[in-house]
Amino acid sequence: MQASQTVLERRYAALGLLLIAPTVLVFCAVIVYPLVSAIYLSLFSIFTPTLQGEWVGLDNYRTLLAKDEFWSSLVNNLIWTVGTLTLQILLGVGMALVLHQNIWFRSLARSLILFPYFISTVVAVLVWKWLFNDLYGILNHLMLAVGMIDMPVDYLGTMPNAMISVILVGAWKFFPFVVIAVLARLQTIPDALYEAARIDGAGPIARFFDVTLPQLRDVLVVIIMLRAIWDFKEFDMIYLLTGGGPITSTQTLPLLVYKEAFALNQMGMAAAYAVVMMLIMLVFMIVYIRRTRQEADT
Amino acid sequence: MAHTRWTGPGMTRRTALGGLAAASAMAGLPRAARAQTAPLRWWSPQSSPAQAAAYEFQIEAFKAATGIDVVFERTSDEGYAPQLAAAFSSGEVPDVVTHLPSFAAQTYYANGLLEPFNDVIEAIGTEKYYEGANNVFLAEDGNYCATGIGNSAANMLWVRRDLMAEAGIDKIPETWDELRNAVSAMQKGGIYGAPLPYGVNSMTSLIFIGFIHQAGGQVFTPDLQVNLDNEGTRNALEFYKEMREYCPPGATNYSWGESLTAFVSGATATGIYTGRVLINVNDQNPPLADHITCATYPRMSTDIAPWTFNDFASVFIPAQSQNKEAAKQFAAFLFDPPGYIRQLHAAPGHVLPILRTISENPEYQDNAIIQKYSSEVDLMAASAANGFNLGYESPEHQSNSKAGEIIGSNIISEMVGRVVLNGDNVDEALSDASQAIEAIMAS
Numbered sequence: 162m163q164a165s166q167t168v169l170e171r172r173y174a175a176l177g178l179l180l181i182a183p184t185v186l187v188f189c190a191v192i193v194y195p196l197v198s199a200i201y202l203s204l205f206s207i208f209t210p211t212l213q214g215e216w217v218g219l220d221n222y223r224t225l226l227a228k229d230e231f232w233s234s235l236v237n238n239l240i241w242t243v244g245t246l247t248l249q250i251l252l253g254v255g256m257a258l259v260l261h262q263n264i265w266f267r268s269l270a271r272s273l274i275l276f277p278y279f280i281s282t283v284v285a286v287l288v289w290k291w292l293f294n295d296l297y298g299i300l301n302h303l304m305l306a307v308g309m310i311d312m313p314v315d316y317l318g319t320m321p322n323a324m325i326s327v328i329l330v331g332a333w334k335f336f337p338f339v340v341i342a343v344l345a346r347l348q349t350i351p352d353a354l355y356e357a358a359r360i361d362g363a364g365p366i367a368r369f370f371d372v373t374l375p376q377l378r379d380v381l382v383v384i385i386m387l388r389a390i391w392d393f394k395e396f397d398m399i400y401l402l403t404g405g406g407p408i409t410s411t412q413t414l415p416l417l418v419y420k421e422a423f424a425l426n427q428m429g430m431a432a433a434y435a436v437v438m439m440l441i442m443l444v445f446m447i448v449y450i451r452r453t454r455q456e457a458d459t
Numbered sequence: 460m461a462h463t464r465w466t467g468p469g470m471t472r473r474t475a476l477g478g479l480a481a482a483s484a485m486a487g488l489p490r491a492a493r494a495q496t497a498p499l500r501w502w503s504p505q506s507s508p509a510q511a512a513a514y515e516f517q518i519e520a521f522k523a524a525t526g527i528d529v530v531f532e533r534t535s536d537e538g539y540a541p542q543l544a545a546a547f548s549s550g551e552v553p554d555v556v557t558h559l560p561s562f563a564a565q566t567y568y569a570n571g572l573l574e575p576f577n578d579v580i581e582a583i584g585t586e587k588y589y590e591g592a593n594n595v596f597l598a599e600d601g602n603y604c605a606t607g608i609g610n611s612a613a614n615m616l617w618v619r620r621d622l623m624a625e626a627g628i629d630k631i632p633e634t635w636d637e638l639r640n641a642v643s644a645m646q647k648g649g650i651y652g653a654p655l656p657y658g659v660n661s662m663t664s665l666i667f668i669g670f671i672h673q674a675g676g677q678v679f680t681p682d683l684q685v686n687l688d689n690e691g692t693r694n695a696l697e698f699y700k701e702m703r704e705y706c707p708p709g710a711t712n713y714s715w716g717e718s719l720t721a722f723v724s725g726a727t728a729t730g731i732y733t734g735r736v737l738i739n740v741n742d743q744n745p746p747l748a749d750h751i752t753c754a755t756y757p758r759m760s761t762d763i764a765p766w767t768f769n770d771f772a773s774v775f776i777p778a779q780s781q782n783k784e785a786a787k788q789f790a791a792f793l794f795d796p797p798g799y800i801r802q803l804h805a806a807p808g809h810v811l812p813i814l815r816t817i818s819e820n821p822e823y824q825d826n827a828i829i830q831k832y833s834s835e836v837d838l839m840a841a842s843a844a845n846g847f848n849l850g851y852e853s854p855e856h857q858s859n860s861k862a863g864e865i866i867g868s869n870i871i872s873e874m875v876g877r878v879v880l881n882g883d884n885v886d887e888a889l890s891d892a893s894q895a896i897e898a899i900m901a902s
Contacts, residue, residue: 208570208902209544209545209547209548210543210544210547210548210567210570210572211547211548211570211571211572212548294709295707295708295709296707296709296721296724296726297724312708313707313708313709314708315708315709315711317709317711317712318657318658318708318709318710318711318712319708319711319880403712404658404659404660404712405659406658406659406711406712406876407658407659407711407712407876407880408659408873408876408877408880408881409659409873419541422541422544423540423541423544423545424540424541424867424868424869425864425867425868426544426864426867428548
C-alpha cells in the first residue's frame with residue numbers, strides 16, 4: 162500500500178513537473194535569460210554596432226559609481242518618481258472619490274477620465290509639446306494675453322521648469338490607473354462602516370481618514386509599488402519631452418542607459434547601468450514591502 | 460496621360476523605359492532580382508512629403524526596370540545613430556541608407572559595417588561627378604565607403620530684407636559684430652533675432668563646430684590630435700553665449716526642425732539652415748518669399764575665411780545586407796536622371812546635385828524655385844562645394860573616422876550647454892569635452 166502510494170505520488174510529481182515546465186521555460190526565456198545576459202554583458206566593454214568587445218570584469222561598475230552623471234541621473238530619477246507618483250496618487254484618489262459620488266454623467270466621466278492613460282505616449286507628448294511651445298503654444302499665448310508674463314516661458318528648456326513640466330505631464334498621463342484601481346475598491350467598502358461612523362458623529366473628513374483610507378490601504382500599497390516601478394523605469398515620455406535636457410537636468414537612469422548603449426555605443430556600460438538600476442529598484446521594493454507589512458501587522 | 464498598370468501611377472511609359480535602360484546599363488553589377496525574396500529596405504532621414512513622393516517615384520521606376528521591390532523607411536537626423544547602432548547590433552539592417560553625413564559613413568566603414576562602394580561609383584559613372592566629389596568618402600584602405608547623393612550648405616545665414624530695411628541695416632552681416640548689431644536691431648515686436656540651437660543634439664554640435672572655425676579655431680589638428688581647447692573655441696563660446704538673448708526661449712531645445720520653423724514662420728529675423736528654407740517659405744509663408752536671401756554665416760572677422768558645413772549627404776550599403784547586389788543596383792539607380800532630378804526638385808536648393816551632368820541638365824534647371832532664387836542656389840552650391848565637416852575639417856586634415864561617434868555622443872553640444880545655459884567654468888567644460896573626445900579617438 163505504501164509502495165503504491167509512493168509510485169502514485171511520484172507520478173503526480175512528474176505530472177506536476179511536466180505541467181509546470183512550460184511556465185518555467187517561458188519564465189527562463191523572458192526573465193532569467195535577459196537578466197543573466199545583462200549581467201554578463203555588463204562585465205565587458207562592447208562596441209554596440211559590432212557587439213565586439215573585451216572582458217573588463219567589474220570595471221564598468223567602478224567607472225559608473227565614480228561618475229557624477231550616474232549620481233545626478235539617480236537624483237533626477239528619484240525626484241521624477243517621487244514627484245509624479247505623489248501627484249498621481251493625490252489626483253487619482255481625489256478623482257476616484259468624485260467619480261464614486263452620484264454625479265451627473267458619471268458613466269461618461271468615468272470613461273473620459275481614462276483617456277490620458279489610453280492615448281499613445283507619442284501623441285500625448287506631441288500635444289503637450291505644442292501646448293508648451295514658446296512661440297506658438299496656447300499656454301504662453303494665454304498667459305501673455307492676460308498679462309501674466311511679458312516674455313514666453315521656456316517650459317522644457319530651463320530648470321526647474323523642465324522637471325516640473327515632465328512631472329506634471331507624467332501625473333496627467335498615468336493618474337487614471339490610480340482612479341481605476343481606487344474606484345474599484347471604493348465600490349466594495351460596506352456602507353455599514355460609513356453609517357456606523359456617522360452615528361459616532363464623524364464628519365466627511367473624519368470618515369475619509371478613519372474609514373475610507375484604511376480600507377484603501379491594501380490597494381494603495383499595490384498601486385504605489387507598481388507605479389513606482391513603472392515610473393522609475395519610464396523612458397519614452399521623458400525622452401520625447403526633453404531628451405533629458407536642458408543638458409542633463411531631466412536625464413534619468415533609463416535615458417542614461419539608452420545614451421550609453423546607442424549614443425556612446427557602450428553596450429557593456431549600458432548593461433551595467435541597467436543592472437544597477439534593477440538593484441536600486443529591488444532594494445526600494447524590499448524596504449517598502451517590509452515597512453507596509455510591519456504597519457499592517459501593528 | 461493615362462497610365463498603364465505596368466508603369467504605375469505618377470510614372471510615364473517613357474520614364475519606365477528610361478529606367479529600364481539605365482538599369483540595363485549597370486553592366487558591372489550582377490543582376491540579383493531573381494534571387495531577391497524580401498524587399499530592399501531603404502532608410503533616409505530626408506523624408507518631407509515631397510521627398511517621400513519622389514522616392515516612391517524612384518522605387519516604382521526601379522521595380523518596373525528590375526522587378527525588385529523596395530520599401531522606404533524614415534529615420535531622422537537626430538535618431539539615425541541609435542537606430543543604426545541597434546540595427547547593426549541586431550543584424551536587422553536596411554539594405555540602402557541615404558542622406559547621412561559622410562563622417563557617419565566613414566565611422567561605420569572603419570568598423571567593418573559597410574560594403575565598399577567602388578563598383579557602385581563605377582556604375583554611376585565616375586566621369587559624371589564633379590572633380591574630387593568622392594574624396595570625402597575615400598577610406599583608409601583605399602576603397603570608397605559611400606558616395607554622395609547631394610551636397611548641402613547647412614549653415615547659411617538666412618535674412619529678411621524687409622526687416623533689415625526697417626532696422627536701417629543696408630548690408631548682410633559678414634562679421635560677428637555686425638550680426639550681433641543686426642539681430643539686436645531687428646529683435647522687436649515678437650520677432651527674435653536668430654534661431655541658434657542650444658539643445659544637446661547633433662545640430663548644436665555641428666553648428667557650433669562651424670562657429671569654432673568661423674573664429675579661426677579647429678577641433679582637431681590636421682593629424683587628428685584633439686585641439687578643442689583653443690582661442691577660437693573660447694571666442695566661439697563667448698559669442699554663442701552672447702547670441703542667446705537674441706534667440707527664442709525654446710532655443711534651449713532647438714534642433715534642425717525647430718530652427719527651420721522659427722525662421723520660416725517669421726518668428727526670427729535670421730535663420731541658419733540649408734536651402735530647404737526656400738521651398739518651405741514659398742509653401743508655408745508666401746508673404747516672406749520675396750524678402751528672403753542668404754549668405755555664408757558671419758565669422759569673427761573678415762580675415763577669417765567663411766566655413767560652410769556640408770554634411771556631404773551619402774549613400775551606403777550595410778555589409779550585413781542580405782541583398783547586396785540588388786542594393787547596389789538600386790543605389791546606382793538612384794542617380795538615374797529622371798528620378799534623381801525629381802528627388803532634388805522635392806527640396807530645391809536643399810540637396811544640391813553632386814553630378815556635374817545633372818547640374819547641367821536643363822530638366823534640373825527647369826524649376827521655379829531654382830530659377831527664382833538662382834543667385835542663392837549658386838551661392839549655396841559654391842559654398843557647399845568648398846564645405847567641410849568634422850570628418851573633413853579642412854583640406855589639410857586627415858579623414859576622421861571617429862567623427863560620427865563624436866557627433867553621436869553629443870560631447871560638443873553638451874559643452875555648449877554647460878557654458879551657455881549653466882554658466883559652467885569654460886576651462887572645466889573644455890577640459891571635460893577634450894578628454895571625452897580623446898577617449899573616443901583612443902577607443
